[in-house]
Amino acid sequence: MGRAIGVIGAGGWGTALSKLLCQKGDEVTLWCHGEESYREIQEQGENRSYLPGIILPRSLKVTRSLKEAVSGKEILFCTVPSHAVREVMWNTVSYVAPQVILVCGTKGIQEDSLMTMGEVLSEIFGESQRDRFAFLSGPTFALEVAQGLPAAITVAAFVEQVRRDIQETLSTQSLRVYSSKDVVGVQIGGVVKNVIAIAAGISDGLGLGYNARAALITRGLAEMTRLAVKMGADPLTLSGLPGLGDLILTCTGELSRNRKVGIQIAQGKKLEDILHGMRMVAEGVRNTRSVYLLAGRLGVEMPIVEQMHLVLYEGKKPSEAVRDLMQRSLKAEIP
Numbered sequence: 001m002g003r004a005i006g007v008i009g010a011g012g013w014g015t016a017l018s019k020l021l022c023q024k025g026d027e028v029t030l031w032c033h034g035e036e037s038y039r040e041i042q043e044q045g046e047n048r049s050y051l052p053g054i055i056l057p058r059s060l061k062v063t064r065s066l067k068e069a070v071s072g073k074e075i076l077f078c079t080v081p082s083h084a085v086r087e088v089m090w091n092t093v094s095y096v097a098p099q100v101i102l103v104c105g106t107k108g109i110q111e112d113s114l115m116t117m118g119e120v121l122s123e124i125f126g127e128s129q130r131d132r133f134a135f136l137s138g139p140t141f142a143l144e145v146a147q148g149l150p151a152a153i154t155v156a157a158f159v160e161q162v163r164r165d166i167q168e169t170l171s172t173q174s175l176r177v178y179s180s181k182d183v184v185g186v187q188i189g190g191v192v193k194n195v196i197a198i199a200a201g202i203s204d205g206l207g208l209g210y211n212a213r214a215a216l217i218t219r220g221l222a223e224m225t226r227l228a229v230k231m232g233a234d235p236l237t238l239s240g241l242p243g244l245g246d247l248i249l250t251c252t253g254e255l256s257r258n259r260k261v262g263i264q265i266a267q268g269k270k271l272e273d274i275l276h277g278m279r280m281v282a283e284g285v286r287n288t289r290s291v292y293l294l295a296g297r298l299g300v301e302m303p304i305v306e307q308m309h310l311v312l313y314e315g316k317k318p319s320e321a322v323r324d325l326m327q328r329s330l331k332a333e334i335p
Helices: 012-023 035-044 066-070 082-090 117-125 127-132 142-146 160-170 183-205 210-230 235-239 241-252 257-266 271-276 283-298 303-314 318-326
Strands: 004-008 027-031 061-063 075-078 101-104 133-137 151-157 175-180
Touching: 004 012, 004 066, 012 027, 012 142, 012 160, 027 066, 035 061, 075 082, 075 160, 082 117, 082 283, 101 117, 101 127, 101 160, 117 127, 117 133, 117 183, 127 133, 133 160, 133 183, 133 241, 151 160, 151 183, 151 241, 160 175, 175 183, 183 210, 183 235, 183 241, 183 257, 183 283, 183 303, 183 318, 210 235, 210 241, 210 283, 210 303, 235 241, 241 257, 257 271, 257 283, 283 303, 303 318
Parallel strands: 004 027, 004 075, 027 061, 075 101, 101 133, 151 175
Antiparallel strands: 133 151
16 A cells, blocks of 8 residues: 655646646545546546546546645645745644654745745744745746656755655656755756747747857756755755756757746747636746745846846847847956
């Protein structure tokens, strides 16, 4: 008999993880916020809203009750959008067992407090529970993970045993799980890459070519690394799966929601219209504001992020943002 696992959030990533865990023999309960997804999974065995075409295991339990999803579980996965983490997870506190391992699969920085997801969870559950936290990040489109295509991801945690536990819990013949003790670096890589992916989409949408996209990815990695190191991360973490790996995928993959946002912005569409037409969350839009503010607070130079903030929130034309990035003062690539 497998382990009792709760997955909080039935978007694409939460659904994909639930499928993988069920196939490994774990007893998985998936919490749905939306009535439509809940009904689709219950009645059709498929989350058509987020993972169309993926048939889910019969053993997967789905619920709209947080109490049912959380009570008695050995491991909890948090996969709700970053802006919903505080509210949703506050509502789980009274049901969470003391020794539960809490795995955060959400990538984001809270907009008002500029806290990482780890800091938000510490505030909710208390610093004493910090050693039971783990964080997932890496180049993983939910659809491909659900299809069983080869992928690799990193789990970070403060405690080695927790890292090993989640490695073993998630590892399959098609998903290779690496471990890291760099909790900050793993989290920051997964946030900043969303912002750079919008820039890459704008570049592609304007027809600026492969050279421009490669430059954006490389200089985006430099910005990502500067911010993460300022927050205490190991720069090598950002050259791995949670940094460069995720950045390449999100900036080039056809399944990337953030890249699609950038392409549509380059086509002259308004941001509010783009977001209104999307079922799934493009985290990069919110991430742009929070990363921009965090970089300002910490005194970190992030010119691509700055230009994306001007485009998304202050009405700057994408072509002007490109011009201003290209005309910055000349400098050494590596100071």
